[in-house]
Amino acid sequence: MAGLERLKGIVGQLKTTLTGIDLSGKAASNMVSLEETLANGVKEGKVPHVVVFATNTDGTFKYKHAVGKSHYPDEEPIKEDAVFLLASQTKLLTTIAALQIVDKGLFGLDDDVSEKLPELGGQKIIEGFGEDDKPILVDRKNAITLRHLLTHSAGSTYDSAHPLLIKLRQQQGHGPNTGTTVHERFAYPLIYDPGTSWSYSASIDWAGKLVERLTDSTLEEYMQKNMWEPLGIKNISFWPYENPELKDKVPGLTTRTPEGKLVPFNEPFLNTGSKDCFGGHGAYAAMGDFLKVQHSILANDGKLLKPQTVDLMFQPQLSPESAEALEKFMKHSPMAAMIIGEFNPDVECNWGLGGILFMQDDVGKRKKGTLSWGGMSNPFWLIDREAGLALTFGTQVLPPGDKPTEEMISAVELAVYEKAGVKL
16 A cells, blocks of 8 residues: 555654654653653644553552544544554454464364465465566475464565565555455465564464354454453444444544654555454454453453463464574564564564563563564553553554654553552
8 A cells, every 4th residue: 555655664764853752850750740741742743642551460550541632633632432443453352362262172273274274375485586577486394373373473474575575466466465355465475484484474364364264253253252242342343433332433543744743644544445354453442442351361360261371372482493583573674663662672572472572571661571562553552461560552643663652652651560569
């Protein structure tokens, strides 16, 4: 999509030209100053709006706050029950759905997905183009497993992120990130043998399709019965505009101009024209309801997953080769600038089941074993089991990895840890 490509093109410039929120002194020392910082950020055009929810393991600590404009620059205030486009924050929800399938004995983490997903399982590895300009495709050696899909180590990547796939899609008459179904958008060759590297990808969209085929239902139907109802959730859906209770709760998207100014973003985006429930980017959620999912995992209450399965989510899942590739990506890839939230590249990381897994304490921030991720429109979440804290941060501002938004996320994180009584 032209809109997505334009956003990617300005990320590097934004990283060096935009100034963030001043968090010096005591800006994040208590919740009052945090709220003042967020209010000032909205006033100064740093973000259009923010909705924050947080809780601890036993539920004795609860925090929520909303500030800003629902449809920037209109004056209508954002509300706590605003239903945000989650983008890749959807991946946690789909991972949990897939793990439920494992818990039910319908599929194994290390089972080959090819029979159920032949559109993906039949793909070869692209190595280049021959003199006739036809793609050079070779057979893969390893099976594609559900574990590979859930950890971005299946051999796939987004077509917009790899030059060979960009060229191939152009030859096929498709632009990057186009298509109304998972098959149309993501059925293209692999770039490495499964389990031997790591690349951020649409593999969790395929995991969502696996859930659908194993349960003879859509992801919306499956999650409604097996996730939303057990937790009393009303405000999560892949189709909010078709729900009269949700359609008016979706905030407007904004984008950052090269000069740093927020403006409405009205171009076609991730879910425009979608016919499938895209398990990697298609859900919308109120932050309070998303936190209910996080809290179930944090408390390991058995409502969504077996206790041992929750424990597995917080264990490193990557092969040594894939872990090394993830580390290189986080430290050296220009695309790492688009990762949501503020990450210290010197902190060792791996991939758990549901998000990136921090293998060390980040001094003054999240603890070792924290699971976290976000989405292209800059929502963010973390589950820190050692600290006993879950946090989610909702906004709708582009591009991904927007520097002022990162600094707000950092301020929120520090202040919520302090308010919850976590020693940093």
